[in-house]
Amino acid sequence: MNFIRPNIRHMHGYSFGEQPADPTVIKLNTNEHALPPSPAVAAALARFDTADLRRYPEPTALPLRRRLADLHDLDTRQVIATRGGDELLRLLFTTCIAPDNAFGMITPGYSLYTTLARIADSRIIEYSLTAPTYDLPADLASRMNDDGIRFTCIVNPHAPSGRLYARDTIQRFLDEFRGLVLLDEAYADFVSPQHAWNSPPLLAEHDNLVILRSLSKGYALAGLRVGYGLGQADLIDTLVSKTRDSYNLDAIAQCLALAALDDQTHARASWETVRQARESLRDRLQQLGFQIPASETNFLLARLPAHLTNLTAQAVYQALKARGILVRWFDQPDIRDALRITVGNAEENARLLATLQTILHDDTE
Amino acid sequence: MNFIRPNIRHMHGYSFGEQPADPTVIKLNTNEHALPPSPAVAAALARFDTADLRRYPEPTALPLRRRLADLHDLDTRQVIATRGGDELLRLLFTTCIAPDNAFGMITPGYSLYTTLARIADSRIIEYSLTAPTYDLPADLASRMNDDGIRFTCIVNPHAPSGRLYARDTIQRFLDEFRGLVLLDEAYADFVSPQHAWNSPPLLAEHDNLVILRSLSKGYALAGLRVGYGLGQADLIDTLVSKTRDSYNLDAIAQCLALAALDDQTHARASWETVRQARESLRDRLQQLGFQIPASETNFLLARLPAHLTNLTAQAVYQALKARGILVRWFDQPDIRDALRITVGNAEENARLLATLQTILHDDTE
Numbered sequence: 001m002n003f004i005r006p007n008i009r010h011m012h013g014y015s016f017g018e019q020p021a022d023p024t025v026i027k028l029n030t031n032e033h034a035l036p037p038s039p040a041v042a043a044a045l046a047r048f049d050t051a052d053l054r055r056y057p058e059p060t061a062l063p064l065r066r067r068l069a070d071l072h073d074l075d076t077r078q079v080i081a082t083r084g085g086d087e088l089l090r091l092l093f094t095t096c097i098a099p100d101n102a103f104g105m106i107t108p109g110y111s112l113y114t115t116l117a118r119i120a121d122s123r124i125i126e127y128s129l130t131a132p133t134y135d136l137p138a139d140l141a142s143r144m145n146d147d148g149i150r151f152t153c154i155v156n157p158h159a160p161s162g163r164l165y166a167r168d169t170i171q172r173f174l175d176e177f178r179g180l181v182l183l184d185e186a187y188a189d190f191v192s193p194q195h196a197w198n199s200p201p202l203l204a205e206h207d208n209l210v211i212l213r214s215l216s217k218g219y220a221l222a223g224l225r226v227g228y229g230l231g232q233a234d235l236i237d238t239l240v241s242k243t244r245d246s247y248n249l250d251a252i253a254q255c256l257a258l259a260a261l262d263d264q265t266h267a268r269a270s271w272e273t274v275r276q277a278r279e280s281l282r283d284r285l286q287q288l289g290f291q292i293p294a295s296e297t298n299f300l301l302a303r304l305p306a307h308l309t310n311l312t313a314q315a316v317y318q319a320l321k322a323r324g325i326l327v328r329w330f331d332q333p334d335i336r337d338a339l340r341i342t343v344g345n346a347e348e349n350a351r352l353l354a355t356l357q358t359i360l361h362d363d364t365e
Numbered sequence: 366m367n368f369i370r371p372n373i374r375h376m377h378g379y380s381f382g383e384q385p386a387d388p389t390v391i392k393l394n395t396n397e398h399a400l401p402p403s404p405a406v407a408a409a410l411a412r413f414d415t416a417d418l419r420r421y422p423e424p425t426a427l428p429l430r431r432r433l434a435d436l437h438d439l440d441t442r443q444v445i446a447t448r449g450g451d452e453l454l455r456l457l458f459t460t461c462i463a464p465d466n467a468f469g470m471i472t473p474g475y476s477l478y479t480t481l482a483r484i485a486d487s488r489i490i491e492y493s494l495t496a497p498t499y500d501l502p503a504d505l506a507s508r509m510n511d512d513g514i515r516f517t518c519i520v521n522p523h524a525p526s527g528r529l530y531a532r533d534t535i536q537r538f539l540d541e542f543r544g545l546v547l548l549d550e551a552y553a554d555f556v557s558p559q560h561a562w563n564s565p566p567l568l569a570e571h572d573n574l575v576i577l578r579s580l581s582k583g584y585a586l587a588g589l590r591v592g593y594g595l596g597q598a599d600l601i602d603t604l605v606s607k608t609r610d611s612y613n614l615d616a617i618a619q620c621l622a623l624a625a626l627d628d629q630t631h632a633r634a635s636w637e638t639v640r641q642a643r644e645s646l647r648d649r650l651q652q653l654g655f656q657i658p659a660s661e662t663n664f665l666l667a668r669l670p671a672h673l674t675n676l677t678a679q680a681v682y683q684a685l686k687a688r689g690i691l692v693r694w695f696d697q698p699d700i701r702d703a704l705r706i707t708v709g710n711a712e713e714n715a716r717l718l719a720t721l722q723t724i725l726h727d728d729t730e
Contacts, residue, residue: 247449
């Protein structure tokens, strides 16, 4: 007997980046923060009394949502705390997308969107961004409207390119598009301060906007699974009170997330460290011949040097892996000739550069 | 603009038990364990290095699933680790129930099933158990087959009555029913050893069975949000690799769950303590005139003494609450005249009994 729905029987699951058990592997493949989380997180964990685990946690993570509302100058009712950003994405599909509703998939992008759309039995229509700039096409909103798209996701800064769309680009899209937009800001903490990127004020003018943020990247807490969503109170309230699993955030995660958010000094310093490492790594990779768009994230999309006719990006990915360094290579149109490289710490970046130099040198000999 | 699906716009969310902020309240309303978790959980937490939180957790909680497979003498591919039992329930609806498929809701039961069925836009057909025994009707499977039920959930031991269905009752139902059955064993750890309750061997004979277990109750870890499912490898693999949120269990939860499971000595002793307290509390409540079916869980369903014509169960619930003691009262047919009372520790049970005595005495004066 087969109890599985046909749409799920026929789909593939999301492929996540490798998580090797070997601790000596240099992991530059899943965009984890180069530095550990704030010492305040360790202090909060040391104070946590496991006797309290006997009890259910705060059901809607209210203290955490209040803290996030303060941080973004919003009402608490506009904030949902989620198990990573992924839970927010799933909740939006569950809450807003009925079978056969159309989802607009912007490619290249986060392939989890497609997975979630397939689970929702949604129709998926793809819209391509073009290398090397990955601009949002000026007619994207009108094409999506013509196609009856009900929901789309825009990653900003964009992954896997790292580029930041300007505020007026986003605003124009929100004005014109008639469906719901998830602005996926998983990497927004790494945007250079000169851009003064701050999207939550857009919520006052656009009722079709939901913003995703995460503590996985900016706060170095990928292992803790905490993200959040910002949006209109009526939609957020529906997610919180109807479609969310009750007690979605455990007591320890709520406690440590608050501790991390309270130490903004550590967080901001850590973002600046990553930015400096990013610019330095980009310079050095460019010196090796890689073509790399400016990134406002903690990763770089590095296209192979044009003179290396014998090496594919896949081959370089494999050669790095054989030498204990993991980066990400996607078997997808338009980025098959590139590697997505997470900005590591000083030692990791140095090892990466030295190893790449060897691989490229061996090839040109 | 309203982006919310009509089925979700028109439904109510799940109402969870009150979680008061006041620590002096005696909480006997959400069936939390009377005792704290194993000291091994505290020891594991003390050893946890928060620097590791920078990294994503083990994606499918493989070490935890291996441990659970050993515990139940199953293959690891038959085990999924979930964020509480609730995530397993949600995943089964997502994976197996398309809009308009029929869900069989056995009442009284866990109202979250209905909530999840509404989110799935499923048709819900109700089947009543009758007080005071809450037997599964002998013709239940054939009626469900006639109604085209695709999925149903059986709570065993049953909530809110606490009674245990015998193995052959469950087997007969599984043999006859053509749909998928979730056997919700959230409270199975509290079953008296004399019943030798052990359902996982049923999986070898019944391909329409999934078993839900939880660490929330038996291991006193409601605050940690860890449960698991046992089933056929093909269905479990679909949940793990397709419909589950990637990284559904954070690194700390995986670590502490393993520590709790490894200390079976503590767990078994704690279950025995709860059983003894349960029998003693039941005796004392019966002496006050309450009618209480035998319970194999950590709670009692107490019907009001027949001679108290002036007091409703709701009034007693409110009088207890006014005196700082929370129990659960359900505004639902067939259990409106009863209170569901979690078995607390010795002091909590004594306070409850003394306070109930006062309330009943005040009324009869």
